Amino acid sequence: MYAVRCIDVRKIYKQGDEDVIGLNGVSIEVEEGGFVCLRSPSGGGKTTLLNVMGGLDRPDSGEIWIAGKRIDNLSKAPLARMRLHRIGFVFQAYNLIPVLTARENVEFVMQVQGVSVVDRKKRSLEILSEVGLEGLEDRRPAKMSGGQQQRVAVARAIASNPAIVLADEPTANLDSNTARHLMELFVELNQHRGTTFVIATHDQMVMSYARRLIRMLDGKLVEDIDQEAV
Amino acid sequence: MSITFRLAWRNIWRQPRRTWLTVGALVFSNILLIFLISVQLGTYLMMIDNTLAPLTGHLQVQYEGYKDDQRIHQAVPAVRGLAADIRERLSLETIAARGAAFALTSSEDRTYGVQIIGVEPEFEPRISTLPGLIKEGRFLDDINAPEIVIGAVLARNLRVQLGDELTILGSARDGSFAATVVRIVGIFESGMVELDRSFAEIPLGFFQDTFVMDGAGHTVVINAQNLFSVSTLQQQVQALLPDMEGLVVHDWDDLQPGLRQAIQADLLGAWFMYGVLVILVAFSVLNTQLMSVLERTREFGITMSLGLTSGRLGWLIMLETAMIGLLGLGLGVFLGGLVVYWFTVNGFTYPGLELAAQFNLPDRIYPNLNSISLLVGPCIVFLASLVAAVYPAARVHFLQPVQAMRAA
């Protein structure tokens, strides 16, 4: 079973008057429990690929399957429901709701999912302690370091027990030490929970954690290395 | 409190100054609307009261067609008996019978045409303010006495004083000449020139003798407890009338059609002003909410990536607007209520108002504060704020996640 599967996905953007190729026939499968890094220079297509995988953006052609379900032809509402239950996102920075505390940020997703108040509170505290934020539950994002904020974002992403977490340059705004800790958290969650991770990055350190490393250029896959085999 | 509520509440306080300015605009217009609507209501009620109180009353029983033609033979038979009957059956004291005729009224050296009204001295003071406006002498007290009370302007025009005699010359119901001499026992002054110049009252029994009315009169005037119970009373009176006599019950709107229309004409202008005020406040809300939405575009993108539909985010904007709106409503009603309450107790005036007697208005205005005048304006402002937020909310509704996250 694949966590995510893309078949000949194409996507063209308009930038001003020019057409920019985002994805040019990408086919890729990520197995459940995988830990994959996507690397490419800026504009190589990794963010676009993450967005179409997560149902944030629709491909011009091709198919996207998440946990055995085709999603590229879904309409707005079912797509949102799919994101809510099956997919977690972590972005570069500033991706928390600034007026909510750490715990509320996590609970917010659960509330939308319809989790009861009691369960919500219990689980959000568990998850926050799992990502190492015990004692910081009631802080607002502005009062936390960049690393702590990213941990909240991770906690929020895994709160729904998603099949797959898509992370776009999660360490870009972190110093190398904090970044290393975040990656260790990812690995731990991958191993203990079996959550699938797809991480777009151009940080060598991040790539070193990946079991599978995929290189993209101009919207195409150019290299797919199984690092464990190596 | 659910997180959505908390989220909305905290969002509106991200820019406290902006929120307070918007709330300020709402409060400002709410206070203004409460004040204006209360003043209007107060003025209208006083205008109606002051117009109806001297003569018209709330309801009149008349012979069909009398209202328009006012011919002396369009009479109500046995008018005093009818009035007494209605009085008893409704156990209502504010009922009195009248007769009316036009006559030449002459003093020693002047003659004027005057409306002569025959009244029941016992009951007239209960339905009319004129007996209370006697400035000199007294009101009538004997239903058959050859006495008259006249207005101050008429007294001046006729060059007469209290105790002088007047000759009344008119045509009686049977077409013969009606002529009599009466003594002036009272002079009233209402401040309304038209009333003080062209009306005089004599006792109804004497009136019936003079104009050969044979026990008939022209109207039974009935006053309700207040304006709002008039229509119920009208139905009750209608049911009490003897059949087959061509009698009708007119309410004050029939009798003084100008009154309602004067109010409507004034309302026309007032609604225009209120409309403009509400629209301007709505623009203020629109601007604030649009700014707040544009600032948060990126954040909305992230929230959508978590699996929230843009529809829900649209509702979040409506919820935030409703909170700002309610804040403006609450504060506006509270402060507006306080301010206007002060005026309802103390009243106010403005230069030029002393001449408002021509509109049958007093020279001091007391706003009428009730649940309607207190809430109508603020509720409309609240609804207008929600309507104004539809555009910003719709913008969020049609937001695409990727596009939103690219926003700065």
Next chain:
Amino acid sequence: MGTASIVLNLAWRNLWRNYRRTAIMLVAVVVGVWAMIFMSAMMRGMVDGMLVGSIRSLPGHVQIHNPNFRDDPTVNNLFPSPNENLIAVLEQEDVVAWSSRVRVPAVVMSERNFRGVTLIGIDPVAEVSVSFVADDMTEGRFLLGTEDTGLILGRRLAERLETEVGKRVVVLTQDPSNEIVDRGFRVIGVYEAQVASTEEIYAFVGRSTLQTLLGIGGQVSEIAVLGADYRDTEALYHRINAAVGNRLEVLPWYELNRYLSSMLGMMDGFVLIWIVVIFLALSFGLVNTLMMSVFERVREIGLMMALGMKPGVILGQIITESLMLLGMGLLIGDVFAWVTIQRLREGIDLSAVSEGLEMMGAGSVLTPSLQASDVVLATIVVLVLGFLASLFPAMRASRYHPVDAMTKV
């Protein structure tokens, strides 16, 4: 000079940076200014209607009476018909028309009914240009000369008397020795006044006919003088007053009808209050918009200061933006208001509430009347209060410390 053009240029471009916000605010200002001007014109139009109607329905702009006439408006207080001197005074250029009248209380009796009226003896030729009667005739003919023996009634009075054109009625009145005099008249015409209650009050006959009936020779009750504009009767009034001397009483319309003149005065107050209220309603949005635009540009303002721009220039910059926005709003709003008023030049038909308007003394057609002074007033109020309202956000902007401002996110 250089700074000024930079400031103007920057202000203009900054306004359109967030075009949505500026556009919304601009629309709000336009609506506000439109409402200010339009509503003022409507209020003025209402009072104008009342005044013109009231002046047409007899007083003229200036009236001459026997000093006792106003207290006791009867046949006992007359004055001799105008002599050469007075006529010379009245035949000047600032007098559009004048007419002398006899005015007495009377009773009109038909076969069926009778009513009290004010009977007015006129010179129909002179009266045509002074008052309404000739224009408002709906049936029959107007009087032909001072000797005409016909009678003109209002429509309502004719209905009350159950009479009509061609029928005879009897008019009763008193001569100077208080004797009742009467004479038969044929109803030759019926008029319909703008304010229907007028129709019950006034009846008209030829002046000489009435003078003969009363036996008063050439004496008259009043002379009504019409000038060019009711707003400007001061000079006319003073000239006539000086020429006539104190044997006769000369009064301008605003003394004759205190109610109307005080309405006119109150309207000035209402217009000002209305303009200020509208501006206050706008000001919250204005301050908000300026604050937002200052907050967004904190870093930029810091940079400008770091480059050596003085705080005063920053202050001027924000105020210039505000005044530019208000200026545009004023211009567009004025144009819209003008177009609206032009389209309504024929008047708005309010006959649905005509009896109510009549109670207020106005006719059923309301014509907005645009006064230049109201436009000027609105412009001054908007710009002056707009300047004051922008001071607060502008002062905040000018007080930033360059380094703090630039490091602010």
